[in-house]
Amino acid sequence: MRHSRLLVVWLALTSAGLLQLPAWASPAAYQEKREDRKAAIKSEPHPEDDEGRNHHYNGAVTVRAILRSDGKVTDIEVIEITPNDLPEEVAKDWARKCIEAASQIKFKPAMKNGHPVSQYVRLVYTFKE
Numbered sequence: 001m002r003h004s005r006l007l008v009v010w011l012a013l014t015s016a017g018l019l020q021l022p023a024w025a026s027p028a029a030y031q032e033k034r035e036d037r038k039a040a041i042k043s044e045p046h047p048e049d050d051e052g053r054n055h056h057y058n059g060a061v062t063v064r065a066i067l068r069s070d071g072k073v074t075d076i077e078v079i080e081i082t083p084n085d086l087p088e089e090v091a092k093d094w095a096r097k098c099i100e101a102a103s104q105i106k107f108k109p110a111m112k113n114g115h116p117v118s119q120y121v122r123l124v125y126t127f128k129e
Helices: 001-017 048-053 087-105
Strands: 039-043 060-069 073-082 106-108 110-112 116-119 119-128
Touching: 039 087, 060 087, 087 106
Parallel strands: none
Antiparallel strands: 039 106, 060 073, 060 119, 110 116
16 A cells, blocks of 8 residues: 555656656656557459450459458458449359458458457459450
8 A cells, every 4th residue: 555655656746747757767668569550461362253354344342351350351241343234143253253352361460459459341352354
């Protein structure tokens, strides 16, 4: 109990500028390291487009996924396929290939307060003739 009272008095005097900190006890020495950053994608495979090339279609597939803190890609879902007038078999093929490509992404997990965390990402895959 006595030590905690001394610490409170010491902190009050130090913050008021009445007591100087020794050089070895800079405030930075007591601050927690905070490394907040987004996930870093190392490799992002692009889906193969056999169907689109054969039929001369251009378009894009937007996918949402979770890059988990353990390094796995999960909860991959297609959000949008454009143009809207694509034949159904082409749209399904593109969606399947994009989900497969997204599942193969290699990444370094996002960090929050020095710990790996999961992060949602939105990916757009384009297809050109």
